[in-house]
Amino acid sequence: MNRWRPRSLATQAIALQILVIAVIVLAGSALALLDARRDGDAAAREQVLGIATALADSPSTAAAIESGRATAVLQPVTEAVRRQTDIAFITIMAPDRTRFTHTDPEQIGAKYIGTVEPALRGETFSETYTGTLGPSIRAVAPVRDDAGRIVGLVSAGILQTSLADRWRSQVPVIVTVTVAALAISLAGVWLIRRRLLRQTHGLRPDELRVMYEHHDAILHSVSEGLLVLDRSGVALVNDEARRLLALPPGPVDRADLPDFLRSADPGVRDEVHVTADRVLVVNRSQVATAVPDSEVVTIRDRTELQGALGELNSLKVLTDTLRSQAHEAANKLHTVVTMVEMGRQEEAVRFATDELELTQRLVDRLSAAVGEPALVALLLGKTAQADERGIELTVTEDTRLPSDSDRVPLTGSEMVTVLGNLIDNAMDACDRDDPWVEVTVQMVDGTLILRVADSGPGMDLDTFARATQRGYSTKSDPDHHGLGLALVAQVVTRHHGTLTTDVTYGSVVTVTVPEAS
Template sequence: MARRPAPASAASRMFAAVAASVVAIVLILVGVLVVDAQGSERSEAEQVTRSVAAALAALPEVESVVGEPDASATLQPVAERIMRESDLDFVVIMTPQGTRVTHPDPTEIGRTYLGTIPAEPSTLTEEFVGTLGPSVRSIAPILSDGRLVGWVAVGVTLGSISAEILSRLPFVLGIALLLLAAGLVGAVIARRQLRRMAGDLPPGTIRDAVASYESVRTLGEALRAQTHEHGNRMHTAVSLLELGRTDEAVEILTETSRQSQSLVDQVAARRDGDPTVGALLLGKAAQARERNVAWDARIAPDAPRSTLAPIDAVSVVGNLIDNAVDAAATGPAPRWVRVEFDPVAGGALRIRVSDSGTGIDPADRERVFTHGFSTKPAGAEGRGVGLALVRAIVDGAGGSIRITDSPTMFEIVLPGRRR
């Protein structure tokens, strides 16, 4: 029987994720730099062609010669010199009707200019396909005493612009390689640090370990509160008995039994309940009363059992209740927490935990599920882990979670377990 390959460790997955992110960022950066260089070169070509065209059109020797029959013999050398000195691909001087007087290809002299000639004497910049291919060109009027006597067109082919961009590529690639190397080094360091903490454990195992810790912590706090509450009441009852106040002692013990029995009856009445979560609710009820927060738990008898493992169920319910009790205890009176387990369509389980606290800022609705985010000061056990773990467990089980206002309520829907 073929053995399944071992799942990749969390450290390896982190390295792969960070490395992939670095590569993606570098590729995007290279693309942005290339596009920026292309835009910069095109903008520079437009400025240069407009400036040269306007300057050449304003030369007195051009203005005085362009209309003469032998203008080509005088102006062609001028155009060629400007092309050499300015890295321009063409300088075309023409008559008002567009007949070329100069051109990089002497055989084109005397032919009609290919491009847009403005209806009025004004400078125009455009991209046009001429005898030299597509180019960025500017055309400027040659005026004599306000009268149009000719045109000057100056242009740079797109091929020349691309060549300029290619000359910048080594610099861009050098930056990209440096960033890539720095990112990969960071990924290696992150993998080493995570491997020191988690070894070669896969992510699922690490999450289970965190869930286990959270479950033990919340159960421990619940049991401690329950033990403390029962201890206080028992001590009070014993003291009353010693004082001969039997009726008051019996009343305290009866009330203690009644409060616990009410929740026990709801848990026991469930058709397919989870005893671990039931025990958690009993402890959390005592913990809420210890903090002067009214407790209300409503469990429908036909509420199904979720597909979560007991340790995950305790993490989800325990963390939501802890947050609700914290919010209620520091909020305005009356202070209360309500927990509801109900069935929904499709055999799913709906868990609602609401409280009387001041609520959650709408801007923080999604941030509260981010690891490390918390609106409360950090304690010895750390903050910002519980709700992130709740989201991870719920998402992993194929469930959903949402937050509503008035009152603040966390609502979770989990797939129900088939009996």
């Protein structure tokens, strides 16, 4: 038994379809035969009713009966009508059932066999009855004279054997249609079987089930976001992709995806994109399948790594600043020592005191104006870094933050991210003939304002918008991903703030963040 049992899903499906089609076609053929017989009986009943009514309503019929010459006058007429309509008999009789006409002339004058009572009451009716010629479908109608009295009856009938011959003549047509339908259906299911075999690779249902379970387990357990896109939209998305892209539960449309995934772009490798709260690395590959325009998208979360890189960059800036200050301190100490050796002690003391006061004054001003230590360290480090690069970096006198950190809507690390990236961009973009950068940090009416201006030409609105939406960079370095403004925009969006640019006294980028309610 197992040897003849269908193994592949395609074969099992087609075997079931063949069985269903055979049952449907055969049942349909049987119903068609029954319907043909029923329609034949209904048509015969309508036909004999029409003939009986027409003859009964004819004035010549009543006149012939009243004249006493009914047989001589009506027998030729009824036989002519019978032959033309191909029915079994037409009998005209007296109210007492005495036949005036009959198909068999020997039956004329005998009593009519059948029901006549409804006709004697003035009704026209039909019935199935077995008479002298055999079982028939017959109709009986009353014949009235001019005064409305019933003077006779007309009966017309068709033998059931004739009706059987009629519907049996349709059997060859029905059989031909049945065979043709079976042949076409079998050809169709054979083509479907071939298609299913290609699509299922001839696998059995249990093999498909195991494959699906393994496939589903992998999708749910893999640590990377995974999407499969095709021409119709999103064919597949795993749990990690939903989390990273903040997708809704249930089916996903292309409209639910972020902008960088809505259009087909296979071949992308390690492309960095910044969403409202994440830094993502995206890879896209074309799928060599029968489904056109399909691609697999993998997504890795680089948010924590980017934060670590930011901290590392801050440490690098601090290291470079300390190195620069150590080098500068060594030069100044060498100058002081030389002046002492030259016997100019007072001038050496004055020189060292002036340099110390200049540095300490900046530290004291920033420490007093800005209560966040991380931000003070950033501004001091960027000042030293700018001085080393020959750029005049100024922290304006308007810079002031409340000592109560709870009133500031951004944390210290977030302000370092925003200001650090804005200052780096400004130092890279400032005019080399007149390099300057100006920084302002202040709270105005509960709103945090971070403003960085530089002597550069600035960016137009379209370029600025692209730079804030994804890893866009104006630098020619292929290894530079241009995440600065995108990371700034990420922090600003998270706190429902605004990020704007304009060119007034220089290229000015302004961040405003309202106080958290």
